[in-house]
Amino acid sequence: DSGVTQTPKHLITATGQRVTLRCSPRSGDLSVYWYQQSLDQGLQFLIQYYNGEERAKGNILERFSAQQFPDLHSELNLSSLELGDSALYFCASSEALGQTYEQYFGPGTRLTVT
Amino acid sequence: DAKTTQPNSMESNEEEPVHLPCNHSTISGTDYIHWYRQLPSQGPEYVIHGLTSNVNNRMASLAIAEDRKSSTLILHRATLRDAAVYYCILRDGSSGSARQLTFGSGTQLTVLP
Numbered sequence: 001d002s003g004v005t006q007t008p009k010h011l012i013t014a015t016g017q018r019v020t021l022r023c024s025p026r027s028g029d030l031s032v033y034w035y036q037q038s039l040d041q042g043l044q045f046l047i048q049y050y051n052g053e054e055r056a057k058g059n060i061l062e063r064f065s066a067q068q069f070p071d072l073h074s075e076l077n078l079s080s081l082e083l084g085d086s087a088l089y090f091c092a093s094s095e096a097l098g099q100t101y102e103q104y105f106g107p108g109t110r111l112t113v114t
Numbered sequence: 115d116a117k118t119t120q121p122n123s124m125e126s127n128e129e130e131p132v133h134l135p136c137n138h139s140t141i142s143g144t145d146y147i148h149w150y151r152q153l154p155s156q157g158p159e160y161v162i163h164g165l166t167s168n169v170n171n172r173m174a175s176l177a178i179a180e181d182r183k184s185s186t187l188i189l190h191r192a193t194l195r196d197a198a199v200y201y202c203i204l205r206d207g208s209s210g211s212a213r214q215l216t217f218g219s220g221t222q223l224t225v226l227p
Contacts, residue, residue: 002157033214043158043201043217056214090157092215102148103215105157 003027004106006091012112018079021109025072025093031055032074033094033103034066038087049074081113118202123222126192134187134221136202141182144208149176149187150215151198158201158217161187165207197225 003026013019025032034046045058049068060066063081068074078085088110092103119137126132138147149161162169162176164185169176175188189196199220205213 002159004157031213035215035217042219043152043215045214045216048214058214092157102160102163103158105159108157 002104002106004091004093004104006089006106006109008109009107010110010112012114013081014114015081015083017081017113018077019081019111021076021078021089021091021111023074023076023091023093023106025074025091026104029093029095029104030072031094031096031101032068032072033092034060034074034076035090035092035105036087037090037108038084043090046076078111083113086111086113118204118218120200120202120218120221122219123224125224125226126189127226128194129191132189132192132196132223132225134189134200134202134223135184136186137184138202138204139183141204142206144206145182145204146207147176147178147182147185148203148205148215149174150201150203150217151196152201152220153195153198158215161200163205192223192225194225194227197223199223 005024007022030051033048037043046060047066048056066076088108090108092105094101094103148163150158152158164176177186201220
């Protein structure tokens with residue numbers, strides 16, 4: 001158990017809909033990362049937050065957004081969903097910003113868009 | 115971050131050592147070598163990281179070539195639970211550089227009973 005929790009575990013929804021994925025980082029970790037894992041693209045970084053502020057952006061679509069709240073939990077919002085958004089979404093947390101700090105990953109949310 | 119090259123797959127027998135290679139010929143002086151693994155149906159898991167010297171922890175050992183252009187993750191006694199995809203990742207340690215992990219395709223390790 002990494003200490004990172006993600007809800008829900010599974011989500012099935014229809015095209016055009018909007019969903020929210022939630023992540024609670026390890027106790028004391030200030031940095032949260034979101035990654036997407038699909039069969040054709042592998043594991044890809046989406047976005048990072050540190051202590052409530054956005055710090056880095058990857059290949060995140062404009063239809064996707066995220067935020068980190070004062071209690072440090074984070075939410076990833078996916079809107080106007082398309083079939084291609086079906087994937088595993090992982091949240092990871094780390095203690096600080098430094099590149100040597102390991103990231104701890106949650107169990108993921110499996111999103112299926114039908 | 116600089117690119118890494120790993121074999122697509124490897125097999126090992128249970129309770130034998132496993133050496134997982136990674137080539138990173140364009141590594142820069144500030145790049146740290148990180149290894150993560152992803153067990154089936156789970157999120158990635160940190161294994162080990164190093165800069166220049168060999169490193170040991172409870173999970174594995176990391177052997178880094180003197181010129182740092184390659185490294186090897188060593189599992190001393192493979193168990194069935196070690197069957198996973200192993201990712202070798204370079205992370206620039208200089209301030210202001212990207213902090214996210216850039217995953218390649220990794221090595222699928224199969225452990226045979």
